[in-house]
Amino acid sequence: MPLENSWIFPVVESIHVIGLAAFVGTVVLEDLRTLGLNIPGTRHLKAWTIAGLAAILLTGVVMFLSDPTRYRHNPAFRLKIPLLVLALATQGPLRRFGPRVAAVLSLILWTCVVLAARAIADFDV
Amino acid sequence: MSNPLFEFARWLQDTSLRLDLSQSTWAVPIIGAIHVLAIAWFGGSVLVNDVRLRRFRWIGISILIFTGALLFWSQPLRLYYSEFFRAKMLFLLLIAVITLLPARHARLAMAVSLALWAGVILASRGIAYR
Numbered sequence: 001m002p003l004e005n006s007w008i009f010p011v012v013e014s015i016h017v018i019g020l021a022a023f024v025g026t027v028v029l030e031d032l033r034t035l036g037l038n039i040p041g042t043r044h045l046k047a048w049t050i051a052g053l054a055a056i057l058l059t060g061v062v063m064f065l066s067d068p069t070r071y072r073h074n075p076a077f078r079l080k081i082p083l084l085v086l087a088l089a090t091q092g093p094l095r096r097f098g099p100r101v102a103a104v105l106s107l108i109l110w111t112c113v114v115l116a117a118r119a120i121a122d123f124d125v
Numbered sequence: 126m127s128n129p130l131f132e133f134a135r136w137l138q139d140t141s142l143r144l145d146l147s148q149s150t151w152a153v154p155i156i157g158a159i160h161v162l163a164i165a166w167f168g169g170s171v172l173v174n175d176v177r178l179r180r181f182r183w184i185g186i187s188i189l190i191f192t193g194a195l196l197f198w199s200q201p202l203r204l205y206y207s208e209f210f211r212a213k214m215l216f217l218l219l220i221a222v223i224t225l226l227p228a229r230h231a232r233l234a235m236a237v238s239l240a241l242w243a244g245v246i247l248a249s250r251g252i253a254y255r
Binding site: 009010011013014017018020021022024025026027028029038039040042045048110111114115117118119121122 | 153154157158161162164165166167168169170171172173175177178181242243246247249250251253254
């Protein structure tokens with residue numbers, strides 16, 4: 001697929017980053033609130049959180065499919081996916097350890113996901 | 126004849142920090158990663174749009190400007206010539222004007238600046254590809 005060389009890839013990637021700002025941004029604030037910081041809730045922004053997540057997953061799959069071999073062999077990508085699965089689990093299964101533990105894990109894991117994601121471009125082999 | 130912006134970029138290009146930044150294996154990846162993290166931090170506090178988040182917003186924008194300045198420093202001349210970088214700076218300038226002017230139409234200003242932020246991110250990704 002020549003997607004890599006067209007204007008489509010940067011646009012898809014931009015939507016990925018915009019989704020990141022909406023999704024991770026609202027999740028981080030909600031986590032900090034759970035940890036007791038006096039900040040407003042993001043419940044009324046649920047639509048942004050969900051739309052952001054949908055945008056990230058959709059554009060992420062599109063980018064992966066544009067060059068699966070590249071991503072499968074990229075060390076940063078191979079690190080990112082398990083981190084992503086764990087980060088998503090903080091919204092569900094990991095809640096059983098209590099909301100505060102889930103919030104701390106969520107903050108750490110989403111940070112690592114973003115760091116690993118950004119590193120994909122730096123670790124092309 | 127001489128363009129002050131170009132002169133500034135050329136001056137930065139010759140500094141030793143530019144050399145250190147562009148030759149280091151880890152500097153630009155790490156600064157770039159922190160820049161993206163700050164986008165998430167800042168994006169959330171802009172969407173929530175509550176006065177209690179003012180400090181969050183200032184922390185976010187400060188990190189963005191600081192890491193952004195270092196990223197510019199790592200390749201000043203290339204960015205000076207990049208159309209996408211110029212578009213990004215123009216959008217940021219417009220956002221600053223909209224934000225700092227007394228808001229007469231708050232919702233309209235919010236909508237326009239959100240659209241401009243989307244433009245900033247689009248232009249930013251474009252920089253990497255041209």
